[in-house]
Amino acid sequence: MLIQNAELGGTRVVDVRCDNGRVTRIGERLAASPGELCIDAAGGALLPGLHDHHLHLLALAAAESSVVCGPPRVTTMRQLAQVLRAQAGSGWIRGIAYHESVAGDIDRRVLDQLVADRPVRIQHRSGKLWMVNSAAAELLQIDRYRHLEGVECDATGVANGRLFRLDHWLRTMLPNEDAPTLARVSRQLASYGVTGITDATPSNSEHNASIYTRAVDSGQLLQRLLLMGDLALKKPDHPDVGLGACKILLDENRLPQLDSLTGLIRAAHDQQRPVAIHSVTRTELIFALSSLIAAGKFPGDRIEHASVTPDEALPLMQQAGVAVVTQFGFIRERGDQYLDDVEPEYQQLLYRGQSFLGAGVPLAGSSDAPYGSHDPWFVMRAAVERTTASGRRVAAKEVLSPEQALALFTTDPRKPGSGTLVVEQGVVADFCLLDRPWISARGRLDCADVLATVRGGELIYERPA
Incomplete structure (x- = not known):
């Protein structure tokens, strides 16, 4: 790979050649080899990846198919009920990003009032707490696991559906969930x-x-x-x-x-x-x-x-x-x-x-x-x-x-x-190439300026023309 006309360090424009996953040469007006992939940076900043x-x-990948249950999208109990009830299907509803400013410290009884006919589990935005309704509690058999540290119980000793730091246990109880x-x-x-x-x-x-x-x-x-x-x-x-x-x-x-x-x-x-x-x-x-x-x-x-x-x-x-x-x-x-x-x-x-x-x-x-x-x-x-x-x-x-x-x-x-990290000869060829010089990009700090991304000398992203 040859990246031409790239700005390095905000001071000079050079060509950068990569071979076998590393930077092999940096110089001016390097000649392209036969069959070599060439990218014209047009003066854009070449940054370390x-x-x-x-x-x-x-969790980030799972969030793509989860419902947001907290601010700024959801700020009231009524909005929480609406987004949960709007979910299609009959299986699990997985919620994320809940904050107590929405409806306080919710438990299974509160969630039952919102959705009772299908299992619901909602994660607090801190990541350390899951809250489940009774349908979910039954599937998870949480009353059998009241002895686990992190299973919160009410004054009568009944598990109230609030599960602290129990992500690993949840995964063992939901073995059929695909990654x-x-x-x-x-x-x-x-x-x-x-x-x-x-x-x-x-x-x-x-x-x-x-x-x-x-x-x-x-x-x-x-x-x-x-x-x-x-x-x-x-x-x-x-x-x-x-x-x-x-x-x-x-x-x-x-x-x-x-x-x-x-x-x-x-x-x-x-x-x-x-x-x-x-x-x-x-x-x-x-x-x-x-x-x-x-x-x-x-x-x-x-x-x-x-x-x-x-x-x-x-x-x-x-x-x-x-x-x-x-x-x-x-x-x-x-x-x-x-x-x-x-x-x-x-x-x-x-x-x-x-x-x-x-x-x-x-x-x-x-x-x-x-x-x-x-x-x-x-x-x-x-x-x-x-x-x-x-x-x-x-x-x-x-x-x-x-x-x-x-x-x-x-x-x-x-x-x-x-x-x-810096882009120099001998380093691993992991780059973030911007479409403009750093003097222009520094005032924006915007992902829209990313022109291409290189990992190990291989192009893993190129902005569509």
């Missing part, structure tokens, strides 16, 4: 310039890994993939599907013993795996950092989300040697709700950006799709603008420059936030 450092691929096809979302990601993704699903298993490897081999999945999971997850036997960090979930209302978490982190390090610790509250963050410091530094350790970060956490992050992988897109998508719910003195601590960089904490970006938009350019714009859907500004001092926002998605997937 983008990497989304935290999403949930199967969703990944082709559509993978093509969408390619159209955004995404050449790699890290799947941060904590319950990833060998079964999930086999789904992904088959999807790569069949051409459904176009991106390179790193799989997070627990310590039992083994390295997939595939060159494009790698083993990522050990994912650890923290819930403030049921934190483990500090020694227990420290031991788990050390066990991961002993396996030569970093850890990725889910921390969305101040308490979870400080607890995670304390355990990381006690366990000792390891390259690639990371905090997921860091939704609320007090100033006193910044030196602890430095001491722990961790990166932060956060989701600035939530500022745009959920910011109005945050500003309504979060006390004013803590609003400046939401999804910080410049403070991390100023403290020397490596910072990387992600979508957390399907819980946020999987368009990385949307996330970049949110990091630069920090405005909500209604136009309110969230922690203006935390804004990033367009270059800093781009860097969120162009760092080493195994050490997010460290070592921004």
Whole structure:
């Protein structure tokens, strides 16, 4: 492949040749070889391929056939009833993105009033809670599983249909559900310039890994993939599907013993795996950092989300040697709700950006799709603008420059936030080619500017003429 007239580094226009998956030559007016695929960049910026450092691929694909049950599309109980009852068929209804601002903490009895004649399961937008109606509860036999941690019961001891952190169990109870096809979302990601993704699903298993490897081999999945999971997850036997960090979930209302978490982190390090610790509250963050410091530094350790970060956490992050992988897109998508719910003195601590960089904490970006938009350019714009859907500004001092926002998605997937990738001779030929110079694109940060996407020297997306 020969990419001609491409802007590199915002300063020069050159030709870039790729062979056997790597950049083999960069120069001016390179002659095309017989049969070589040539792409005329016409002065457009040639960027490293983008990497989304935290999403949930199967859930993203399943969301394509799910009904949205939360803001801004659904804001009232009446609207929730309407969208659920409008679903065709007689089988399962799968809802996503619910928030309690719609109708409070709903349970099976509330859902029965909305839909009683077919099974319904709705996921909270946080991803940690499923709510089912009685028809679903009967199929899942949840009254038989009241002993499971995460099955919530009412005052009489009856399971109320609220299931916390039980995704893996749900999959075992629904064995006949086919894995969703990944082709559509993978093509969408390619159209955004995404050449790699890290799947941060904590319950990833060998079964999930086999789904992904088959999807790569069949051409459904176009991106390179790193799989997070627990310590039992083994390295997939595939060159494009790698083993990522050990994912650890923290819930403030049921934190483990500090020694227990420290031991788990050390066990991961002993396996030569970093850890990725889910921390969305101040308490979870400080607890995670304390355990990381006690366990000792390891390259690639990371905090997921860091939704609320007090100033006193910044030196602890430095001491722990961790990166932060956060989701600035939530500022745009959920910011109005945050500003309504979060006390004013803590609003400046939401999804910080410049403070991390100023403290020397490596910072990387992600979508957390399907819980946020999987368009990385949307996330970049949110990091630069920090405005909500209604136009309110969230922690203006935390804004990033367009270059800093781009860097969120162009760092080493195994050490997010460290070592921004560049297009140079010898590197893997993963590119995002824009239709305009960076000086023009930086003010837009728009996925519509992506002209082509290359992974391993192969064209995986080209914008239709």
